[in-house]
Structures are given as C-alpha cells and as structure tokens.
Amino acid sequence: MAKKKKQIRFIIIFLIFVIYFLMAARPIPHETVLSLYWISSLSGSPTMEDDVEFNFPAVTGQLLPFTLGNYFGYVDSYGQFVLNKSIINDIYLSPNMWTEYNAEPSSIVINNILERTQINIENAGGYPVLLDNRVFILGSEQNALSEISNSGNLLWTYEFGAPLTCIDAAAGFLVTGSLDGAIEVFNSSGERIFNFPTDGSRYTVILGVAMSRNGSRIGVICGIDEQRFLLLERLGNTGGDYKVVYHEYLGTGFRQPVRIQFIEDDQRIVYEREGGIGCYNIRSRRGMLIPLDGKIAAIDESGDEGHFFVITSHPMQERKLIGIKFPPDRLFGTPRTRAEDSIFLKASFKSDDVFFGRTRTYSSRTGSSGTDDSPSMIVVGGGTALISFELGEN
Numbered sequence: 001m002a003k004k005k006k007q008i009r010f011i012i013i014f015l016i017f018v019i020y021f022l023m024a025a026r027p028i029p030h031e032t033v034l035s036l037y038w039i040s041s042l043s044g045s046p047t048m049e050d051d052v053e054f055n056f057p058a059v060t061g062q063l064l065p066f067t068l069g070n071y072f073g074y075v076d077s078y079g080q081f082v083l084n085k086s087i088i089n090d091i092y093l094s095p096n097m098w099t100e101y102n103a104e105p106s107s108i109v110i111n112n113i114l115e116r117t118q119i120n121i122e123n124a125g126g127y128p129v130l131l132d133n134r135v136f137i138l139g140s141e142q143n144a145l146s147e148i149s150n151s152g153n154l155l156w157t158y159e160f161g162a163p164l165t166c167i168d169a170a171a172g173f174l175v176t177g178s179l180d181g182a183i184e185v186f187n188s189s190g191e192r193i194f195n196f197p198t199d200g201s202r203y204t205v206i207l208g209v210a211m212s213r214n215g216s217r218i219g220v221i222c223g224i225d226e227q228r229f230l231l232l233e234r235l236g237n238t239g240g241d242y243k244v245v246y247h248e249y250l251g252t253g254f255r256q257p258v259r260i261q262f263i264e265d266d267q268r269i270v271y272e273r274e275g276g277i278g279c280y281n282i283r284s285r286r287g288m289l290i291p292l293d294g295k296i297a298a299i300d301e302s303g304d305e306g307h308f309f310v311i312t313s314h315p316m317q318e319r320k321l322i323g324i325k326f327p328p329d330r331l332f333g334t335p336r337t338r339a340e341d342s343i344f345l346k347a348s349f350k351s352d353d354v355f356f357g358r359t360r361t362y363s364s365r366t367g368s369s370g371t372d373d374s375p376s377m378i379v380v381g382g383g384t385a386l387i388s389f390e391l392g393e394n
Helices: 002-024
Strands: 032-041 064-068 071-075 081-086 090-093 097-101 107-112 117-122 126-131 134-139 144-148 154-159 164-170 173-178 182-186 192-197 203-211 217-224 228-234 242-249 260-263 268-273 276-281 286-291 295-299 307-313 318-325 343-350 354-360 376-382 385-393
Touching (some): 090 126, 117 134, 126 144, 182 217, 217 260, 228 268, 242 276
Antiparallel strands (some): 134 144, 164 173, 260 268, 318 343
C-alpha cells in the first residue's frame, strides 16, 4: 500500500513538472544583427552640375534620397549615387522628385529622378512642397497652398485663416495643420472635406501631422501646455468625416515642429515626446513611451518588420544609433514587455551632421522594385560617408 502511494505521488509530481514545463517554456528569442553592406564617400564621388547630363542608366526602381552636411542626392541599394550634389540653395527632396530654389524664388524647376522629366513653375509666389508624388506651392506668407500639375499649370489654390505649420499627403488626400490649431483635410480636387479645431490646450497650435498611406487615419501633435497626441479615424470608406478615437496628454511638450509618422504598414504611429519616443499600436489601441536620452536627430520612416531606429544627439557631437524592437501585441496570460526592454542596439559615433534611411537590398537599376522578402537595409550617414547595414537575425 505504501509502495502504491509512493508511485502515485511520483506520477503526480511528474505530471506537475510536465505541465509547468509546457506552460513556462518559451522559445529562445532570435538575436537581431546588423551586417555591414557597403560604405560610400560623398566627397570622393562625382557630383552632377546643372549643365551636365545624367551619366547613369534610366532609373526604374526605388532610390533613397539623402541630405548630409553639404551634400544631397539619391543613392541606390548598392551604394551608387544616382545624384550627388553640393548644397548651394534651399532644397526639397521626396522619394522621386527634387528641387533647388533661392530665398525668394520667381521660378522653380521640379526634377523627377525616376522619369527624368522636369516641371517648370513660373511666378511661383512661394516655396515648393513635394508630397505623395504631387507638387504644391506654399505661399510666401504660409497662409495659402496651391497644387501644380505635371505641366506646370495651377490646379487649385486655397487660402487659410492662419499660417500653416505642417502638411502631409497620402492616397490623394491632403491634411494641413495651422497656427490657430485647426486640422483641415482636402480631396484630390482641392476641396476641403473636413475641418477640426483642436482645443484643450493653453496655446492651440499644430506642431505635427501625419496621414496613413490609405488616408483613413490622421495622427496629430497639438497644443502647448498641455501638449496632446490625437489619432483620428475616417468614418466609413469614402466619406470625409473623421473622429478622434484616441488622445493622450504629453505634458508641456515642445515649442517647435515635432516628428510624427505612421510606420510598419500603418500598424503603428510614432512621434517625438518629452523623454523619448511615443508609440501607439493601432491594433491593440495602446500607447507606450520608449525612454531615450538626448534629442532626436533622425528617425526611421518605415519601422519595417517590427524594427525601428532613431539617432539621438548628445553634447560634444556625440550621436547614438538606437535600435528598437517593438514587443508583440499582448496576449491573454502573457506579461507585458517593458518599453525600455525593447531597445536591442546602442551604437555611439561622432559627427556634425547625421542622416538615416531605410530601404530594401535590391538594385534600383535592374528594374526590380523589390519585394517584402528582400532583406531590410538601413543607411546611416555621418561626416561625409553613407554606411549601409543589412538587417537580419541569428
């Protein structure tokens, strides 16, 4: 009898151990690694002057626009410069268009780096803004906005009640923020379809605005004392009305333009806030603060594959490249990951100026447009060099 009880006790202990092992076991996490891909020097590469034709084959794929120190241009995924120029005047770069202009431009030339075409704008009366493969002119007083066609003709003009402080465009829509705290949305014809005054702060001003790629969501940083983050979602699939679905107070906040953008296929929105980076997960409807030291000098615009990078600025020209791996959406019964534990990389370097870009490791000159299966690549700029790293896991 005693022997039988001993066997039963042993079986119970064994079953408890098996159950505990199955419940407590976790897969060994993969380690994210950066592998050096290429290094390209800006100062040692040929530049393209205004009177010299392009010496490169026609470009059919994605290029990475860059500005670093006294240089700007486009680089492909193999580190070859399709455009590399010295900065003399003001510039505006987009993924496929660029322009140079002086302080009071009478005429502006918009260059399309992919199509090798130009748009000539006479009597501009303002400054170029290149967004969503569209050309806009912001009036010299910053209280008027016009869209220009590919032939250089005026399509529409809208005058605002206060100077504009930020603009974004996606999916044929345009969103603007102004000094009086108003958010306005326009369709592709320049018709205003939504107007929203942001109240609730001592000073009502829009410091940052971003639109998701399908135009269904708008992220906003607004107000001073207190500053707030707002997320607006469109009502219905085609309507022009949006509603606030989330808001968060951010304290006194900044008194200058604030970076804000949708990343990771519009599944998250990230923004600057005091003490670090704010991140809002649209699926789980949760926000988090990722604490960082220093000031934000450059920021990742894609957050591809759950990895997000920033470069922070510190005294004595010190910069830090910081890699963040977002925790997965919280599941029932699993512990919540601490925000500070999501940082997987910190690398210091010294430089006067910095650049950060993100793309895929494919050649833009072969006609390949890349796929989601192509390895992700980050490009970091410091001094007069661009350095790329392929992102992988061990």
